[in-house]
Structures are given as structure tokens and as C-alpha cells.
Amino acid sequence: MNAAGPTGDDLVEMLAALANPLRLRIVARLAEGRDYVSHLAREIGVSRPLLHMHLRKLEAAGLVVGTLELSEDGKAMKYYEVADFDLRLTAAVLAEAAKTLTQEDPGKGPGAEEHS
């Protein structure tokens, strides 16, 4: 419909991805330039499996993009870079997104009503 209108679930996923100090630092790092997993892990100071997990979550939310490349010496390197997102959060935007949340209201679904 409009430019800044992610689906309710998508929005929650994005927000959840960003609502973490470590992931915020990861995005901040990648904003300075692309990097591959092992190097990024050393830079930030976390274990590689942990970083791997966080990157996965960020990528699932569409905030970063990873590409597997081959370096000159034949090593498989997974490079990550930030996606081009621009999200605006206002009460109106949130209200709009909330309409498309796929979750059953506990007894408050549209079209089904009980009186007492």
C-alpha cells in the first residue's frame, strides 16, 4: 500500500532483531563496511558460533545480507553487509502494522462473538 508498511509480523521480527545490544553493535560494525564472520567475531569480541546465530537472526529479519564468496586462496568466506532499510516508528505506523498481526486473539476474533 505505502512505502513504509511492513507486515505486523515482519515488523515484530525486525524490532526483535534490533532490540539487542550485541546485534546493535553488529549492525553498527557492518554499517562501516562489509566483513566476514570470523573477522567480525574477533573484532567485536564474541565467539564465532554466537555471532553466527545473531547474524542469522538479523538476516532473517532482512536487516543484513550475507553472501558466500571464495577468496583468492580458495577459502570460503561469508561476507555480511547491512541491508538498505529505513523504518519509521510512530504510533500511527504501529497501529497500521498491528492490523496484520497473525495471532489469534484469545476470544476476540473478527466475526465471532459471544455475549456472555
Added chain:
Amino acid sequence: MNAAGPTGDDLVEMLAALANPLRLRIVARLAEGRDYVSHLAREIGVSRPLLHMHLRKLEAAGLVVGTLELSEDGKAMKYYEVADFDLRLTAAVLAEAAKTLTQEDPGKGPGAEEHS
């Protein structure tokens, strides 16, 4: 410095507050108009203590504001309304906010380095 510059920790708190389907629906509801806790709980279809907890989290993040008022018949009513926030999320904004995260890097402090 600029208008859209919350502290790193504040930003994480806000995002965490919004990264939840139920809380998103709460904000959406309040965007249509203020309401008091018990009524809002019935409307959304959740237990009052649960709503109370979520409202507390939203208020702590500065996204909603609650005021305790006295109705005509002397009942204490706690009304909540959405705060006037406008948050923009881009890689640059996040990178800026990440600088002010209060959290110790595990072994990557400024001024201390070991080689091997």
C-alpha cells in the same frame, strides 16, 4: 545533537518494548484513544495482571504514559495514552546509538591489547 538521537540503551529498551505482538496491539489500541487498564484488558482479551505488566514495560520505554485519575463515583482509574514518539531506524542511526551502549566488550576495551 539531533532530534532522533536516543541513547543506545534507551533505543534497545524501546525496540524491545515494541518487539512483541501483544504490546504492539496495546499501542495500536491506545492510538485510537486513551483507556483505563481493566477496560483495555477486556477489549484486547488478556488478563489484567498481564496487561499491567506490558503497560509497565511500555511506559518504562517512554512509549505510553499513564495517569491515575478519580472517576466521579470515586473509583481510582489508571488511564494510559500513547506518548508522542517518532523514531527513525536506519543503519546510520543505529550505528550512532550503538556508540553509547553501556556494556563491556569481552576483552576488547580501549587501551588494553594482548598479542597472542
Added chain:
DNA sequence: CTACCCTGTAAAGAAATTCTTACACCTGAT
């Protein structure tokens, strides 16, 4: 072959959230 550096993932433990249930208090009406 051994060492080094890259990738990925599974399993298990620790920690933080979410949700329910139950309790306690106040005021006006029956």
C-alpha cells in the same frame, strides 16, 4: 600429514521473558 584458517551446526546450560494464579486494598451501591 600436520597446521592454520575458513565455514557450519548440534547439544546442553544459563538467563531473561512471558503468562497464570492468587492475594490484598479501596470506594460506592445493594
Added chain:
DNA sequence: ATCAGGTGTAAGAATTTCTTTACAGGGTAG
């Protein structure tokens, strides 16, 4: 006094998220 409707909070279970440790595979270099 009892009921109805408002408030708040505490304790514990259920669930999810975060983190560590360990393992497995592939390539180049010595």
C-alpha cells in the same frame, strides 16, 4: 456485610532467548 468494579503486586510455571562447548568438513601452506 456483601457485591461489583477499580487498583497493584507477588510467586511460580512455562516458554523463549542467549551463550558456551564441542564437533565436522573443506581448502591452502609448510
